[in-house]
Amino acid sequence: xxxxGWKQIPLGAVILKPGNSVEYKTGEWRxxxxxxxxxKCIRCRTCWMFCPEGAILEVExxxxxxxxxxxxxxxxxNYDHCKGCGICANECPVKAITMIEEAI
Amino acid sequence: xxxxxxxxxxxxxxxxxxxAVKQSNVDVIxxxxxxxxxxxxxxxxxxxxxxxxHAEYVNVESEHSALSTCMGAAAAGARTFTATSSxxxxxxxxxxxxxxxxxxxxxxxxxxxxxxxxxNIHCDHSDSxxxxxxxxxxxxxxxxQEAYDTVIQAFKIAxxxxxxxxxxxNLDGFHISHTLENVNILPDQVVSDFVGFRKPANVRxxxxxxxxxxxxxxxxxxxxxxxxLSDYYYEFKMMLVDAIDKxxxxxxxxxxxxxxxxxxxxxxxxxxxYGVDGADIVLVIMGSAAGxxxxxxxxxLESGLRxxxxxxxTFRPFPYEExxxxxxxxxxxxxxxxxxxxxxxxxxxxxxxxxxxxxxxxRPTVVNFIYGIGGRDLEPLTVKRICEKLLEFGRGxxxxxxxxxxxxxx
Numbered sequence: 001x002x003x004x005g006w007k008q009i010p011l012g013a014v015i016l017k018p019g020n021s022v023e024y025k026t027g028e029w030r031x032x033x034x035x036x037x038x039x040k041c042i043r044c045r046t047c048w049m050f051c052p053e054g055a056i057l058e059v060e061x062x063x064x065x066x067x068x069x070x071x072x073x074x075x076x077x078n079y080d081h082c083k084g085c086g087i088c089a090n091e092c093p094v095k096a097i098t099m100i101e102e103a104i
Numbered sequence: 105x106x107x108x109x110x111x112x113x114x115x116x117x118x119x120x121x122x123x124a125v126k127q128s129n130v131d132v133i134x135x136x137x138x139x140x141x142x143x144x145x146x147x148x149x150x151x152x153x154x155x156x157x158h159a160e161y162v163n164v165e166s167e168h169s170a171l172s173t174c175m176g177a178a179a180a181g182a183r184t185f186t187a188t189s190s191x192x193x194x195x196x197x198x199x200x201x202x203x204x205x206x207x208x209x210x211x212x213x214x215x216x217x218x219x220x221x222x223x224n225i226h227c228d229h230s231d232s233x234x235x236x237x238x239x240x241x242x243x244x245x246x247x248x249q250e251a252y253d254t255v256i257q258a259f260k261i262a263x264x265x266x267x268x269x270x271x272x273x274n275l276d277g278f279h280i281s282h283t284l285e286n287v288n289i290l291p292d293q294v295v296s297d298f299v300g301f302r303k304p305a306n307v308r309x310x311x312x313x314x315x316x317x318x319x320x321x322x323x324x325x326x327x328x329x330x331x332x333l334s335d336y337y338y339e340f341k342m343m344l345v346d347a348i349d350k351x352x353x354x355x356x357x358x359x360x361x362x363x364x365x366x367x368x369x370x371x372x373x374x375x376x377x378y379g380v381d382g383a384d385i386v387l388v389i390m391g392s393a394a395g396x397x398x399x400x401x402x403x404x405l406e407s408g409l410r411x412x413x414x415x416x417x418t419f420r421p422f423p424y425e426e427x428x429x430x431x432x433x434x435x436x437x438x439x440x441x442x443x444x445x446x447x448x449x450x451x452x453x454x455x456x457x458x459x460x461x462x463x464x465x466x467r468p469t470v471v472n473f474i475y476g477i478g479g480r481d482l483e484p485l486t487v488k489r490i491c492e493k494l495l496e497f498g499r500g501x502x503x504x505x506x507x508x509x510x511x512x513x514x
Contacts, residue, residue, distance in 0.1 A: 006339035006346070011268060012207035013340050014318055015327035016309045 030084030040096035047088035055082035117280035118143035124255035127295035131182035134162035134173035167192035178208040181319035190217035204239030209262035226479020227277040244390035374423040383412030424460035
C-alpha cells in the first residue's frame with residue numbers, strides 16, 4: 001500500500017473523519033485472552049464498566065443456563081480491540097472470566 | 105493626513121506591545137507574569153478589566169498552562185496572544201513544538217532575558233535563540249516603535265492561509281521593554297481594518313464532500329493532537345519546513361501593506377541594512393543593540409570609513425538569500441551574537457550566517473563577537489574597537505581568533 005505524500009495530508013495532522021479508531025486493531029497486542037463462562041456469569045455488568053477499551057460487548061442474546069436460569073443479555077468480548085489487560089477477570093465478582101494464553 | 109497616522113504616546117516597549125494587542129481584535133489572552141515581561145500582561149489585564157477590549161483574559165498558574173490555554177483557544181478558532189521571558193519560555197518548551205506542529209497561529213511576545221543559573225533578569229537572547237528549532241517564526245525588534253508595528257504584523261503573518269504558524273516577537277528585556285519612547289500609534293480602526301478578524305483555514309472533509317473550517321467547533325468533529333509514528337511524522341515535519349520557507353515572502357508582503365497604512369518600514373521586512381552598499385566591513389546584529397551599532401557606524405561613515413550594519417529582523421525563517429545578496433562583495437563581516445552556545449564553534453547567528461556565505465565564490469572573513477550576555481552593557485567605544493579590528497582584518501591582518509567574547513572580564 002502506498003501512503004500519501006506530504007502535500008496530500010491535512011494541515012496540523014488533524015483527523016477529519018470521526019470514529020475511525022475502530023480501524024486500529026489493538027487486539028493484536030494481546031498475549032492473554034479473556035474468556036467468559038456464560039454458565040457462571042451473573043450479568044452484573046461489572047466487566048463492561050471496568051473495561052478501559054470498551055471491548056466488552058453487551059449483546060441482546062438470550063441465554064439459558066443448565067440450571068435453568070434465563071438471561072435476556074449475553075456479555076461477549078470484542079477480540080479485535082481487547083488488549084488482554086485482564087481487568088475484567090480481576091473485577092468479576094463470580095470469577096466467570098479466565099485469562100487464557102494466546103496460541104497460534 | 106495627520107489624523108490618519110494616529111497619535112504619539114510615550115510608551116515603553118512592553119506597553120507598546122500591549123497597545124498593539126489591544127488594537128488587534130484579540131479573542132483570548134493568557135499569560136503568567138515574569139520579569140521583564142510583566143508590564144505587557146499587566147496592561148492587557150487592565151484593558152480587559154476596564155472593558156476596553158472584548159477579550160477573555162485567562163489567569164493561569166504557569167507558563168505551561170498559559171501557552172496550553174492559547175493553543176486550545178486557537179484550535180477553537182480564536183485569535184490568541186501570550187507573553188513571557190526566560191524561564192517562562194523554558195517552561196513552555198514542550199508546547200512550543202506542539203503549537204507549531206498543530207499549526208496554531210498563536211502570537212507571543214518574548215521579552216528576552218538570560219536563562220538561569222545564576223539567576224539573572226537582564227537581557228540576552230539565550231531564551232529565544234534556544235527555541236530556534238521549534239518551528240516558530242521569530243522576529244527581533246530594535247525599539248518600542250518596531251515592537252508595536254511587529255506585533256500588529258505578526259497576527260497577519262501567523263494567520264495567513266499559506267502559513268498557519270505561531271510567531272514569537274522578541275524584544276530586549278529592559279533595553280526595550282522598560283525604556284520610555286515616543287511611539288506612533290495608529291488609529292484603532294486602521295489597525296482593526298489591517299488585521300481584520302481571524303479566519304481559520306478550511307479543510308476538505310471527504311465524507312461530507314465539502315470544505316469546513318479546521319477548528320474544534322462541535323459541528324464537524326475533527327481530532328487534534330494525534331499520534332503519527334514513523335509512517336507519517338516525517339511528512340508532517342516536511343509540511344512545517346515547507347510552510348516556514350514560504351514565510352519570507354509573506355513577511356515582505358505584510359510589511360509592505362503595513363508600510364502603506366503607517367508610512368513606517370524596516371528594510372524589506374526581513375533585513376534592515378544601513379550603509380552596507382559599498383562597505384568594506386559590515387556588522388551583523390539583531391535586537392536593540394543595533395541602535396548603538398548604527399550610532400557608531402554613522403560616526404565612522406562621517407569620518408570617511410566605509411562601514412555598514414545589517415540588522416536581521418527575522419531569525420526564523422533565516423533570510424539567507426537576502427543576506428547573501430546584500431553581503432556578497434563585502435570583505436570582512438563581524439557577527440554580533442547576544443547568546444552563547446557552549447561547546448559550539450561560535451554562537452548561532454554566526455554559524456548560520458557563515459554557513460549561508462560558504463557558497464560565495466570569494467568568501468569573506470567572518471568573525472563572531474559575542475556580547476551583552478546577562479545584560480552586560482555594550483558601549484559605543486566597544487563597537488568602535490570592533491570596527492577598527494574588522495578594518496584591520498580588511499587590510500590583511502589575520503584574526504587571532506574567529507570567535508571573540510567582548511566585554512567579559514579576564
